[in-house]
Amino acid sequence: MEKSVTETVDCGIMSVEDVYRLAREFLKAKEGTKALNLSYEDRNMINVLSKQAFYGKFDETKIKVGFLDLVGKDRVQLWKSLSNLTREEAMNRYIQLINKVCPLFYAHLEAHKRNLEDEKNRLKLKEEEQHREKEMMEQKEKKLKEEDLKLMEENKKKREEIQRKQIQEALNQQTYPHFKAYAEQQHPNNPQAQEELIKQLQEQHFEQYMSQVYQQQLIHQQQQAEQLRALKKSQKKQEQQTEEELKKLSINETAPSVNHES
Template identity: 40%
Template sequence: MHSPNTEDSVVNGDSGVLSDSSDSGLYRDWGVPRHELYRLAVKFYREKHGKAFHLHYQDNISFIAFYNQAHLGQFKEENVQPLGALDVIGRERRAAWQALGDMSMEDAKTCLIDLIEKSCPLFKPYAEAHFRDLEEKTRKAEEAEKEAEIARAMLEKAQLDEDKEASRKERARQRVQDALNAQTYPQFKAYAEQQFPGNPDQQAILIRQLQQQHYAQYMQQLNIQDAVGEGSKTEDSNEVDEEHEEEEEGEDGLPPVQSASMWTRKDVVDFKKAIREEGTEGVIRVGHGETVTVRVPTHEEGTRDCHEEVYAGCHVYPGTGVYLLKFDNSYSLWRSKTLYYRVYYTR
C-alpha cells in the first residue's frame, strides 16, 4: 500500500463521503479548529492502520485521495510522475484523486475526518482523550501563568515597598545629618581654619570629614542606647522570683545589689561655683571623643551620693571597695566638656 504522503496516491470518486463537505460531528462537538482534527486523523491513520483497525480497500483509496487533495489541491497531470504499465492500484488512486475535481482543500480535510470517524469507532475516543489531555495542559499552563503573574506582582510590590522604605530612611538620615551639620558647622569651620589657614579647599574637605565622623558616631551612640533600652524592656518583661534569687545569692556568698537612682537639680550654676571655690579636684576637662572615669571609694559608715552636672544619683553599695562614676563624651567629635562633681557620704 502506498503511504498517504505520496503525490501519486489517488482515490475512486465513488465514495459516499463526497456528498458532505461540512465539518464533521466531532469537529462540532469539540469546537476545535478543523485543521487540528485533520492532523489528528492523519496521525491516527499512520499509527493505527493495519494494527488497531483496517480500512476497506475502497475507503483506503478514498482516504489517500482526500489526503492528496488537502495537501496538493486539484489533480494536475504535470505535477505527478508517470505510472508504470502494471501499477493498477496507482491508477485507481490517481483516478479517484482526479475525480475530486476542484474540491477545496478544507472540504477535503473535512471528508477525510468523516471517513476516519465513520470507518473506525476507535477514532472518537482517541480524539476525545487527546483533546482532554490538551485541554488539561492548557488549563495547567494558564494556572501556572496566573500564579507566575501573581508572584511577579507580589515581587514588584515588595520591591516597591522596599524602595519606598529605603527612600524614607534616606530622607530621615539626610534630615538628621543636615541638622547635625548645621549645629557643628561653626565649630568645625573654626577648627579647619586653624588647621589649614588660607586654604578653603582643604578646610572644606576637613569639615566634610568631621561632619561624616560626627554623624557616624552619633548614630552609633543611638544604636547603643536603643540596644540598652531593648535589654531593659526584656528584663522588665521577665518575672523574677525574688526569694529564689536571694537563696542563690546566699549560696554564692554575694550580698544583693540594689539599683541606682538618679534625679536632677536646677541649681547647676551655684553647684559649679561651689565646686570651683573648693579647688580643682572636682573639675575635669573631658576632650572630644573621650570617656572619663571617677573612682569613688565606699565609705565605712554610709552610702554615697554623686552629682554629675545637673544630675544627682545615689547607690546603696553592698560591700567595700571602689565604685566608678563614668561620664561618656565619646559621641562628640569636636566639643570638649567640663565635668563638675562632688562625692557625698551619708550615714
C-alpha cells in the same frame, strides 16, 4: 459515541490541519490491526483525499498508473471527481472518514484535545502565577525603595539637626559674653531673668544667622541654574552654527561647476 461521515468532527482548540495530521498518525499506527478494517473504497478515498489535501487539483504526474493497474485507474477517476475540493475541505473529509471507519479515533481525538486543554490551562495558571509573583516582586521593590527613601530622608534630617545644633552651640559660645553683659544691664541682680534673656537673644541670633545661610544657598542655587541655562543656550547656538556650516559645505560640494567658453 460514533459519528457519521457526514457529520463534522469538533476540532475544539485544534486546527483542522492539526486534527488531519493526528488522523494520519492514528491511521498509520492502527493500519494492519484488528481495530482498523478498511474496505477497497475506503482505502481509495483515504489515498485520494491525502493527495488532494497535499497537492490540490488532480495532477497526473503525482500518481503513476500502469496499464493493468486497476486500483490506480480507480484512484485517478476518484481524484478527478474530488479535484474541486479545497485543501481544508479535503482534510475535513479525511478526518470524517477516519472517524467513520474506526470509532476509536473519536476517543483518541477527545483525549488529545483534553490533554491540550489541560496543557493550555496549566500554562494559563503558570502565567497567572508568574504575573502574581511579578506584581508581588514589584510591590516589594517599591516598598523597599520607599523605605530607603524614608530612611535617607530621616538620616538627612538627623544630619541637618546635628549640624544646626553644632552651629547653634558655636554661635552661643561666641555671643554669650556680649549677651551676658547686655542681660546684666537689663536685669541687675536677677540671674534667672538674665539667663532667660540670654537664651532668647541667642535663639533670635541663631534664627537670623540660619536665615542668612539659607538665603545665600538659594542665591547660589539660582546662580548655578542660570549658568547651566546659559551653557545649554551657548551649546545649542554652537550646534546650530556648526549645522549651518555643514549645510553650506554640502551645497558647495554638490553644486555643478560652470565652464565659460570665450
